[in-house]
């Protein structure tokens with residue numbers, strides 16, 4: 654496994670069925686079924702909203718700090734198996750505070766999990782607070798204010814949930830406030846929404862990374878701007894396949910075109926418990942489709958590290974690990990990892 658950074662994973666989307674069942678029982682919560690296979694069979698979607706409906710229903714089992722800590726620790730343990738050395742992890746606080754779970758419980762439990770994961774697996778985790786776009790701009794700003802007492806526990810803000818009908822410009826105030834606090838800014842755009850959503854994320858929100866962004870391909874000027882500004886795009890192939898936002902055959906996925914056109918693309922897992930697997934599964938599926946070989950996988954891993962919010966020293970250390978891995982498997986050193 655190439656050492657790399659995971660930049661697009663929703664912690665609530667890592668809730669695997671066994672943990673879902675255990676937490677439901679521990680917290681006395683009724684699920685639609687307690688049959689593991691039936692729960693798994695709910696993971697058949699034809700669009701983003703189908704998935705989100707199941708995702709919000711399942712995350713209701715998360716109630717206590719211990720629950721959030723266990724979820725995080727389970728994710729970090731699994732991520733290390735995919736070569737992940739740095740993880741910038743999304744969380745959706747509004748999906749919890751709206752159910753009466755205090756912000757302190759959410760952030761406290763997740764932070765505790767990150768600290769334990771660092772100790773146990775040597776993985777460097779960080780949190781990115783996402784606003785739920787279907788709840789609107791005023792709620793986003795209020796959520797940020799509610800989280801600011803825990804400012805040191807997260808590195809940035811993001812934007813997720815139902816895309817079409819909720820354009821990035823609705824969230825200008827929240828993102829402006831986040832920037833004033835020195836928080837990093839990312840946004841989902843161009844997943845189901847068109848290139849205009851990506852333009853708004855860049856030019857209205859000041860997004861430093863675009864999550865998904867696959868519909869950027871429909872706008873040559875936007876592709877040129879992403880390339881010229883070197884804005885990283887975090888691409889999630891198994892998610893796109895599961896939500897039918899890209900062709901089922903990964904040989905026809907936009908990733909290779911984005912890569913060939915010089916965009917800073919990297920591969921990520923989005924909601925691995927729902928879409929068929931973690932970073933390693935995404936890479937294996939791309940390999941099976943003939944889209945990726947050792948050399949391209951190395952470039953994608955190095956792109957992920959370059960696109961992370963690590964400082965110079967942190968990136969330098971991971972690039973050194975990437976060079977060592979290239980040597981060990983006899984692959985070329987990825988271009989972004991060449992300089993020491």
Ligand code: ADE
Pocket residue numbers: 663666701813814815841844892923924
């Ligand atoms: N929340 C969790 N996963 C998401 C996705 N793929 N798109 C938008 N919001 C999400």
Ligand code: ZN
Pocket residue numbers: 661663813841864923
């Ligand atoms: Zn996502």
